[in-house]
Amino acid sequence: MPAFILLTVMTALRILSRNRLRAGLTMLGIVIGVGAVIAMVSIGQGARAAVQAQVASMGTNVIIIMPGSTTVSGVRGGQGGAVTLTVGDAADLKKRSPLLSDTGWAKRDVMQIVNGNRNWNGPVNGISPSYLTIRDWSFTGGGPFTQTDLESAARVALIGQTTLENLFDPGEEAIGATIRIKNVPFQVVGVLAPKGQSAQGSDQDDVIFIPFTTAERKVFGSQFLGSVGALFASTERSADLPEAVDQIREVLRARHRLQGEQADDFTIRTQVDIGKVQESTSQTLTVMLFAIASVSLLVGGIGIMNILLVSVTERTREIGVRMAVGAKRLHILMQFLIEAVTLSLFGGVIGVVVGIVGARLTTVIAGWPTIISLDAIVSAFVFSLGVGLFFGLYPANKAARLNPIEALRYE
């Protein structure tokens, strides 16, 4: 049997190489199908990896608590419209929710920032020092401000990369420089490492961090002292996130004196939730990919079946001769199946090459990140094999069922 298969494969290759154009055109459907899938999967995975990196840039096991909407005489404000979360909430959460490894808070406003003769309009965040650790911010120069800075409402600032580029000349030393936020002088003590785009698409590096107390007393002019824009918390393990969310809800509802039926006046989101949104987007992409792949593999398969039917007719006499010298039905069946599979696998190989080249070109020309996936390549092969077998079966069976006498007489 191994000799039989080897020789049959050799025969199939010879027959196909004899009709190169025909074989090429037949394979085209498979080539396009497999190529499209490989390229699209590569692009999809590249995009997904980019999104995952964005989600990861939020920090590790982060929980974000936003103030909820309020209802004033039946008119509902939007999310974050209410001033319901406070520094006290953060402190209490840390005390009463053992799963939380840290809590932090932040409040932001867009302000005019001036450095010498340059100025920039960007978001200024008043934060607790713990916010920096929760969000995993690191520094390219200088370092974070301290708890003491927070308590003494020190005029120190940390600036992001985008802010740095807009306020300082290239090569100009930012650490130690004095910038003015709403006319209040601040000393730059740290330059933040870049994080890139957030999962929502905003530039995370266009940012200035100052101590929360300094912000509310000297810059923002807050109406209610201690009210924050958002609370941040983190857990040691990602598995603890759902339980931590429940604990936070319980503590906050108690603190805000919400009765049984009353809705939460805050919204809790975790990194996992944000990742899920992206996941569903990529799932839509996968379904579309699958549809494209199915259609082109179907078309490719029909092409293979068509050409094999032609081949069976052309080679009727040969089939008769083979039967006369002792080929069993299974031998004839195998011969044509092997030809079909050879065609489809060749198409698959070329398709994989086309797909990889396509993905690389996308990266080079459009600058999209792509990841060549081994899984996609393997499944492309399996599918081409399947298409060859499935669509080869009918013509091969037709050949195997020929009557040897009629086949020998066929003109």
Added chain:
Amino acid sequence: MAPLIVCEDLWKIYRVGDVEVQALRGINLTIDRGEFVAVMGTSGSGKSTLMNILGCLDQPTRGRYELDGLDVATAKPDLLAELRNRQIGFVFQSFNLIPRTSALENAQLPLFYRGLSIKEQRKQAAAALQRVGLAGREQHYPTQLSGGQQQRVAIARALVGAPSILFADEPTGNLDTASSREIMSILEELNRQDGITIILVTHESDIAAYASRELVMKDGRITQDVRRAPHLTVVQ
């Protein structure tokens, strides 16, 4: 020794639309090992039908056919294929070589379906080609060979598996006189030296003269069955 072929009351009936065609009407025939039988008859006499049935390419509608003691009349297709592979060799009028395939590979074909190793297939096929005088032409394609040479490749293919019977259906029908003579002397040699039973279908009496037994068919029946000294012996 038991006869190689035993047929009893062999019938073959085709149905073409509403018309019933009785191609064979009760054939009784016994052929011993080593016989050289010529089957003659006009077209439509049933000689090809008989050869197809004896050659295990077809099965009778009714009647008994035993080949080497094996009941063929009711055998399954795979057993028929096995019999064709091991017991039977065919030589056709139109050679029926596989196009664009070398002489060697054509001659290998029966061994290919026996599942021999490629090396063994090549060795035996080369020996068979040498036997028919085609040593050195192993890699030629059918189109590069003359009619007589193509028929010799076909004979090599028929004898490579060491069959007990060789069926030749008008083997010289497409050949000139000289080539015909070559082919017939090869067949005669195979019959004499190797003791291969040969059943030759022809309508040319000078070709039939090589045989030691002559069957004449008419309307699906054997009308004459003559044993005689073959032609070459007569000439000598």
